[in-house]
Amino acid sequence: xxxxxxxxxxxxxxxxxxxxxxxxxxxxxxxxxxxxxxxxxxxxxxxxxxxxxxxxxxxxxxxxxxxxxxxxxxxxxxxxxxxxxxxxxxxxxxxxxxxxxxxxxxxxxxxxxxxxxxxxxxxxxxxxxxxxxxxxxxxxxxxxxxxxxxxxxxxxxxxxxxxxxxxxxxxxxxxxxxxxxxxxxxxxxxxxxxxxxxxxxxxxxxxxxxxxxxxxxxxxxxxxxxxxxxxxxxxxxxxxxxxxxxxxxxxxxxxxxxxxxxxxxxxxxxxxxxxxxxxxxxxxxxxxxxxxxxxxxxxxxxxxxxxxxxxxxxxxxxxxxxxxxxxxxxxxxxxxxxxxxxxxxxxxxxxxxxxxxxxxxxxxxxxxxxxxxxxxxxxxxxxxxxxxxxxxxxxxxxxxxxxxxxxxxxxxxxxxxxxxxxxxxxxxxxxxxxxxxxxxxxxxxxxxxxxxxxxxxxxxxxxxxxxxxxxxxxxxxxxxxxxxxxxxx
Numbered sequence: 001x002x003x004x005x006x007x008x009x010x011x012x013x014x015x016x017x018x019x020x021x022x023x024x025x026x027x028x029x030x031x032x033x034x035x036x037x038x039x040x041x042x043x044x045x046x047x048x049x050x051x052x053x054x055x056x057x058x059x060x061x062x063x064x065x066x067x068x069x070x071x072x073x074x075x076x077x078x079x080x081x082x083x084x085x086x087x088x089x090x091x092x093x094x095x096x097x098x099x100x101x102x103x104x105x106x107x108x109x110x111x112x113x114x115x116x117x118x119x120x121x122x123x124x125x126x127x128x129x130x131x132x133x134x135x136x137x138x139x140x141x142x143x144x145x146x147x148x149x150x151x152x153x154x155x156x157x158x159x160x161x162x163x164x165x166x167x168x169x170x171x172x173x174x175x176x177x178x179x180x181x182x183x184x185x186x187x188x189x190x191x192x193x194x195x196x197x198x199x200x201x202x203x204x205x206x207x208x209x210x211x212x213x214x215x216x217x218x219x220x221x222x223x224x225x226x227x228x229x230x231x232x233x234x235x236x237x238x239x240x241x242x243x244x245x246x247x248x249x250x251x252x253x254x255x256x257x258x259x260x261x262x263x264x265x266x267x268x269x270x271x272x273x274x275x276x277x278x279x280x281x282x283x284x285x286x287x288x289x290x291x292x293x294x295x296x297x298x299x300x301x302x303x304x305x306x307x308x309x310x311x312x313x314x315x316x317x318x319x320x321x322x323x324x325x326x327x328x329x330x331x332x333x334x335x336x337x338x339x340x341x342x343x344x345x346x347x348x349x350x351x352x353x354x355x356x357x358x359x360x361x362x363x364x365x366x367x368x369x370x371x372x373x374x375x376x377x378x379x380x381x382x383x384x385x386x387x388x389x390x391x392x393x394x395x396x397x398x399x400x401x402x403x404x405x406x407x408x409x410x411x412x413x414x415x416x417x418x419x420x421x422x423x424x425x426x427x428x429x430x431x432x433x434x435x436x437x438x439x440x441x442x443x444x445x446x447x448x449x450x451x452x453x454x455x456x457x458x459x460x461x462x463x464x465x466x467x468x469x470x471x472x473x474x475x476x477x478x479x480x481x482x483x484x485x486x487x488x489x
């Protein structure tokens with residue numbers, strides 16, 4: 001990494017690829033069943049009993065950039081120079097960057113027993129989650145330091161306070177999971193996913209106080225920063241080998257889900273997702289830095305490669321109090337509540353509309369989102385319009401196309417369709433798309449595939465083979481033993 005702190009936000013975006021897609025709710029796909037543990041992936045008397053993605057990644061990408069720095073960040077990232085539209089000084093304006101990741105490399109799910117519709121599954125995935133908050137002044141300093149005055153109107157040295165108060169955090173990890181789902185009754189299902197986590201990378205920076213003074217005569221600036229920093233690896237020594245799973249940074253998480261069908265055929269789901277932790281050890285370091293009383297200098301302020309010099313000075317400040325120390329961080333756990341109901345739009349039952357309303361709240365952060373997924377199904381084809389709104393006043397609209405029958409599924413889409421098209425244009429170097437601004441800039445893309453194989457799941461009355469008897473599921477047997485009910489063994 002050889003750029004000033006503001007560039008970090010796009011560096012970690014490029015390394016991550018979003019978790020749950022709202023348009024997947026109540027689709028019954030293999031992806032849906034692992035993300036929402038009480039959801040089934042099988043249809044008795046129609047589906048085969050083993051579902052597998054055959055190592056075809058089921059993945060998604062999701063990011064957004066909000067604030068005055070949209071154009072500056074896109075232009076710097078995609079064409080290598082800053083366009084400083086709308087950047088301000090002294091108005092406490094920030095640009096927010098959010099990115100999340102979820103890629104399933106392996107998903108295997110088996111229908112185990114008709115008594116309780118028991119299912120169990122295994123998955124291997126890689127996740128990333130990150131957010132950053134960057135001041136307008138940080139972007140201006142890296143690109144146009146002449147925007148900062150060196151003296152007041154009275155001729156005294158001018159010191160800008162708290163204009164470099166930036167923060168960011170991100171972490172990436174592998175996740176190996178066992179999932180189990182069981183239907184307690186015709187109306188209620190329960191499921192869970194237990195995961196071992198293998199940390200890849202973690203970094204967090206908080207600058208709580210800062211000072212900046214520009215000296216036009218000396219062609220220099222001084223930086224004073226106070227804050228804290230954590231990193232799970234030695235900077236400059238992270239290699240491709242470190243991306244491989246290892247036990248250097250162990251952790252664990254759990255997801256729990258319930259699914260209830262009411263008398264009037266509403267489907268209510270409650271999901272607690274990815275509640276867990278990672279312990280970062282080994283090469284981890286922590287720093288509490290403060291050079292406000294003795295600021296560091298950046299020379300040749302108006303020369304070329306200013307970003308490199310700013311980064312070098314900032315890095316020296318941030319790492320000035322490094323100590324080798326392990327630490328533990330939480331995963332970005334979420335609670336989701338959803339309600340769904342299906343409607344047939346014709347008498348022949350060929351066209352179905354099945355809207356789902358979802359409310360999502362992050363447990364350890366302030367973020368919350370409300371989403372509405374609107375799937376329209378005709379035979380094996382489904383088109384979904386999905387909209388959402390979050391606490392950052394960001395409204396999104398997207399589309400999903402899915403082909404699904406009892407044994408095959410493929411889906412592709414974007415929850416931020418127009419923004420994704422614009423972002424792709426910016427990435428291709430389109431000046432118009434780079435300079436385009438709105439409430440936010442962003443991108444989202446997801447795709448998935450799986451097949452089922454093996455014999456067809458059949459009820460005893462429809463069976464083509466002689467049934468040997470079924471036992472209640474694991475959770476149901478435990479429940480029956482507590483209450484003294486015969487398990488039928």
